[in-house]
Amino acid sequence: MQITPNGQEPIVSPRIDPAEATGKKNILGYDRDDLKAALLEAGVPEKQVKMRTSQVWHWLYHRGVTDFDAMTNVSKDVRALLKEHFLITRPEVVEAQYSNDGTRKYLIRFADGNEAETVYIPEDDRGTLCISSQVGCTLNCKFCHTGTMRLVRNLTAGEIVAQLMVARDDLGEWENPTEGRRVTNIVMMGMGEPLYNFDNVKKALEIVMDEEGIQLSKRRITLSTSGVVPHMERCGQEIGVNLAVSLHAVRDDVRSDIMPINKKYGLAEVLQACADYPGAHNARRITFEYTMLKDINDSDADAKELVRLIRKYKLPAKVNLIPFNPWPGSDYECSDWDRIQRFSDIVYEGGISAPVRTPRGRDIMAACGQLKSASEKKSRAERDREEAAAKAATADGAHVDAADSALGWV
Numbered sequence: 001m002q003i004t005p006n007g008q009e010p011i012v013s014p015r016i017d018p019a020e021a022t023g024k025k026n027i028l029g030y031d032r033d034d035l036k037a038a039l040l041e042a043g044v045p046e047k048q049v050k051m052r053t054s055q056v057w058h059w060l061y062h063r064g065v066t067d068f069d070a071m072t073n074v075s076k077d078v079r080a081l082l083k084e085h086f087l088i089t090r091p092e093v094v095e096a097q098y099s100n101d102g103t104r105k106y107l108i109r110f111a112d113g114n115e116a117e118t119v120y121i122p123e124d125d126r127g128t129l130c131i132s133s134q135v136g137c138t139l140n141c142k143f144c145h146t147g148t149m150r151l152v153r154n155l156t157a158g159e160i161v162a163q164l165m166v167a168r169d170d171l172g173e174w175e176n177p178t179e180g181r182r183v184t185n186i187v188m189m190g191m192g193e194p195l196y197n198f199d200n201v202k203k204a205l206e207i208v209m210d211e212e213g214i215q216l217s218k219r220r221i222t223l224s225t226s227g228v229v230p231h232m233e234r235c236g237q238e239i240g241v242n243l244a245v246s247l248h249a250v251r252d253d254v255r256s257d258i259m260p261i262n263k264k265y266g267l268a269e270v271l272q273a274c275a276d277y278p279g280a281h282n283a284r285r286i287t288f289e290y291t292m293l294k295d296i297n298d299s300d301a302d303a304k305e306l307v308r309l310i311r312k313y314k315l316p317a318k319v320n321l322i323p324f325n326p327w328p329g330s331d332y333e334c335s336d337w338d339r340i341q342r343f344s345d346i347v348y349e350g351g352i353s354a355p356v357r358t359p360r361g362r363d364i365m366a367a368c369g370q371l372k373s374a375s376e377k378k379s380r381a382e383r384d385r386e387e388a389a390a391k392a393a394t395a396d397g398a399h400v401d402a403a404d405s406a407l408g409w410v
């Protein structure tokens with residue numbers, strides 16, 4: 001971060017979306033129907049709209065262009081119309097950090113100044129991008145860094161897709177779109193609860209899965225939820241991606257203590273929703289995420305109960321054991337390595353796969369549960385100063401709080 005000559009950090013005030021300031025709209029984030037309607041409204045002749053939509057879609061999402069003039073098979077007249085009405089803008093990458101294990105973390109600032117983090121995790125046989133769905137989170141799970149932030153707002157479909165676009169820019173992936181992919185998988189496991197932003201997440205994933213665009217198969221996309229029961233079935237039916245569920249405890253008292261959402265949707269309801277998840281079967285198992293918290297959820301009895309529950313509900317499931325990743329001020333400790341190993345063995349002996357997830361990117365605070373916007377890490381005084389400046393600059397400081405209360409789900 002740059003420091004001003006008087007030694008203070010510069011005040012980050014919300015930027016006006018460049019698209020809005022020019023009266024032009026950002027074309028990224030439209031689904032096909034939106035794009036068709038937008039082209040028609042911009043004056044593209046009706047007879048051409050279908051073809052032009054396909055062409056523009058291809059350039060935007062298959063080739064990743066950021067300039068209408070690069071769309072060489074689109075006629076000059078139509079390109080002129082596009083330039084008159086639209087922009088192709090990516091959000092700003094304020095900081096890109098590279099871990100020594102190859103993990104990359106991007107701090108992305110959206111047009112209104114809000115920020116979210118996106119993490120790229122390369123492995124031998126795949127490259128996974130961990131995408132955020134909200135700025136902050138309403139749910140306050142006690143072991144999660146994001147949970148210490150309040151919910152600022154939902155991300156739009158465009159902002160969710162844009163996280164993939166900027167990662168692909170950084171990885172130089174557009175040049176060779178079908179071979180040598182760097183991002184082969186997506187996990188909706190960044191900041192926020194994706195099922196509390198269902199419509200935008202759905203639209204974003206539809207754009208990402210489109211066969212004439214980015215072409216990621218639904219089998220390569222996993223959505224993680226803390227157990228928002230009413231939307232789990234919709235997720236399977238309407239989006240069709242793999243489901244991961246943050247379980248983290250096998251008794252309601254423990255789960256309610258560490259994950260307050262359990263008071264609303266308890267274990268039995270969550271497990272029943274997993275049993276009913278459309279498309280779950282042995283070849284397409286549900287993943288249970290289980291963060292190993294020392295002396296909280298890591299006993300032999302917990303492991304045995306986990307096996308019993310998975311059997312009771314006849315779940316085609318595997319368990320991902322996540323060593324707890326500490327963050328400044330966290331109250332928990334990670335279970336000892338022997339304990340994690342023993343827990344894993346018991347679950348394996350029960351016939352259920354239970355690998356331990358190797359923590360990635362811990363040195364840059366990019367591992368599970370460590371994400372938090374840099375702006376939120378600042379002191380209260382700094383934030384007050386910024387908020388005052390932002391309000392004065394835009395006279396629009398109210399929308400964040402309004403969004404917060406409108407979304408007070410739990």
Ligand code: SAH
Nearest residue numbers: 144189192224225226246289324325368369
């Ligand atoms: N909100 C969704 C998506 C976030 S996914 C959800 O909760 O499922 C991130 C995963 O990391 C979740 O399983 C979450 O519970 C887990 N997690 C959160 N904080 C963690 C921490 N400090 N260490 C390890 N895992 C953590």
Ligand code: SF4
Nearest residue numbers: 137141144147192226
């Ligand atoms: Fe939100 Fe998931 Fe963190 Fe819980 S674990 S606070 S649901 S991001």
